[in-house]
Amino acid sequence: MLSSSAETVVNIEELLRQILERVPALSLITFKCVSKHWLSLISDPEFRRCHTLRNHNPKISSFFPTKIKDENLLKSPFKTLNSAVSDGSNIGILQSCNGLFLCYALSGEQTKHHVYVVNPSTNQFRGLSSPSVSQDKHTFVRYALAFDPSKSPHYKVVCVFNHPMYSKEEQLKTDVYSSETGEWKHLETPFFHGQSYNFNWKSRLGAIYCNGALHWIRKKRKDFHFSYDRKEFTRHETDVLHYFEVSQERMLVVSATTPVPSVVKNIPVGSGYWQPTMWPILAQRYFGECGGRLYLIETYEHCLTQFDVMEMERDYSGWFVKYNVDLNPLAAALPGQDWDPLIVLCLSQEEETYNTGFEDSSVALLLHLPGKVKSYNLRNKTIRTYVELVNKELGLDYHNRILEDVAFPCMETLASV
Incomplete structure (x- = not known):
C-alpha cells in the first residue's frame, strides 16, 4: 500500500x-x-517527444550484429532484430542513427517496402519505399537516415538513386521522406562531372549522419604508389567523400585522400633495386561518428595491432591522423590470440574523473575479440575489459568486415517512428 x-x-x-x-x-x-x-x-506521444528531446545523447546500450553464425550464442551486449518487425519481413541493418535503425528487406523477400525505420528499444517500425525507385536490378540506390533528437523528435530518410544503364539525364535523383509530414518530396540534384566523382556502386551501402549531413565513403581498398626518388609510399589515387546536407537538400563531394599510415611508412626498403619488401594492402575497419566528428580506421594486413585513427577536418579539407593505436601491450597479455577476428565496434565518448575532482571526456575505441569486448582509451592509451562474454564462441561473422559494418551500436530512445 x-x-x-x-x-x-x-x-x-x-x-x-x-x-x-x-x-x-x-x-x-x-x-x-x-x-x-x-x-x-x-x-503518450507528447511525453515521448519531451523524453526524446531531454535525453538526446544517451550512452550505447547494446550492439546489433549484421551477420551471426548462431543466434543462440548471442549474449549481452549483442542483440538481434528478429522481434522488431512484425510483418514477417527478414531485414538487415543499413545504418544506426541516435537510437533508430535504418533497415532493408533482404534479397528474395516479397515485400512492398524497400527499407524500414526501426526503434529497437520499443520494437516499433515503419516500412517505407521511395515512390520513384523501380525494382530494376540495374537501378543504383542508396538510402540513409537523418535523426537528431537534440533538435527534433522527427527524422528524415533520404533516397539517392539513378539508372546508369538507361538514363540519358545527367541527374542524380533524390527523394526525401519526413516523419513529421509522412510524405516523400522529390528533388533534382546534379551529377558530379568526372567519373571519379560519380556517386555510384563504389560507395558504401550505409551512411553516417554527422553535423546535419549524411556521409558516404568509397568502400574499395586504397592503392599506393611507391616513389623511387623519395623511397616512400604515397596514395595512388584521390578518393572522395560524398555528403548530403539535410537542411539545404543538396549533395556535395570533396576530395578525401587519406594519409599514408605509420605502419606503411615503416615498411623496410630492400637493397639493390630499392623496392619495398612488402606491398601494403589496407582494409577499412571503421567509418563512423563520435562527438560530432567523422572518423576512419584502416588496418594493414600484416600488422593488425597498430593503426591510425583518422579524423575529418570540420571544413572537409581532408583527413588527418588524430590518434595512433598500439595494441601490442594487449597482444602481449593475450598470448596465442588470433587478431584476424578483431572488430572495431565503435568510437565512444567516456567520462573521466580525476583525483582532483575534475571531470573530462575522452574518446574510447571499443574492440571485439572472441569472448570479450575491450575498451581502449585513445588519450591515455589504457585498455580495460568493457564486457567479458559468457560464451567464448560468440558467433559474430567477421569475414565481410572489410566491405561493411559488422555490428551497429544502439542507444536507448522512446522516439516514435
Whole structure:
C-alpha cells in the first residue's frame, strides 16, 4: 500500500512527468507495467517527444550484429532484430542513427517496402519505399537516415538513386521522406562531372549522419604508389567523400585522400633495386561518428595491432591522423590470440574523473575479440575489459568486415517512428 506522500507524488501529474522524463528509455518501457496510469503516460506521444528531446545523447546500450553464425550464442551486449518487425519481413541493418535503425528487406523477400525505420528499444517500425525507385536490378540506390533528437523528435530518410544503364539525364535523383509530414518530396540534384566523382556502386551501402549531413565513403581498398626518388609510399589515387546536407537538400563531394599510415611508412626498403619488401594492402575497419566528428580506421594486413585513427577536418579539407593505436601491450597479455577476428565496434565518448575532482571526456575505441569486448582509451592509451562474454564462441561473422559494418551500436530512445 502506498504511503500518503507516495500517493501525493503519483497524483501530481506534472511532477511525475518531470521525474519520468529523466528515467532511461528501457526502464520506462518496464515501468509501463506499474499501472494503467503509467502506461497511458509513458505511451503518450507528447511525453515521448519531451523524453526524446531531454535525453538526446544517451550512452550505447547494446550492439546489433549484421551477420551471426548462431543466434543462440548471442549474449549481452549483442542483440538481434528478429522481434522488431512484425510483418514477417527478414531485414538487415543499413545504418544506426541516435537510437533508430535504418533497415532493408533482404534479397528474395516479397515485400512492398524497400527499407524500414526501426526503434529497437520499443520494437516499433515503419516500412517505407521511395515512390520513384523501380525494382530494376540495374537501378543504383542508396538510402540513409537523418535523426537528431537534440533538435527534433522527427527524422528524415533520404533516397539517392539513378539508372546508369538507361538514363540519358545527367541527374542524380533524390527523394526525401519526413516523419513529421509522412510524405516523400522529390528533388533534382546534379551529377558530379568526372567519373571519379560519380556517386555510384563504389560507395558504401550505409551512411553516417554527422553535423546535419549524411556521409558516404568509397568502400574499395586504397592503392599506393611507391616513389623511387623519395623511397616512400604515397596514395595512388584521390578518393572522395560524398555528403548530403539535410537542411539545404543538396549533395556535395570533396576530395578525401587519406594519409599514408605509420605502419606503411615503416615498411623496410630492400637493397639493390630499392623496392619495398612488402606491398601494403589496407582494409577499412571503421567509418563512423563520435562527438560530432567523422572518423576512419584502416588496418594493414600484416600488422593488425597498430593503426591510425583518422579524423575529418570540420571544413572537409581532408583527413588527418588524430590518434595512433598500439595494441601490442594487449597482444602481449593475450598470448596465442588470433587478431584476424578483431572488430572495431565503435568510437565512444567516456567520462573521466580525476583525483582532483575534475571531470573530462575522452574518446574510447571499443574492440571485439572472441569472448570479450575491450575498451581502449585513445588519450591515455589504457585498455580495460568493457564486457567479458559468457560464451567464448560468440558467433559474430567477421569475414565481410572489410566491405561493411559488422555490428551497429544502439542507444536507448522512446522516439516514435
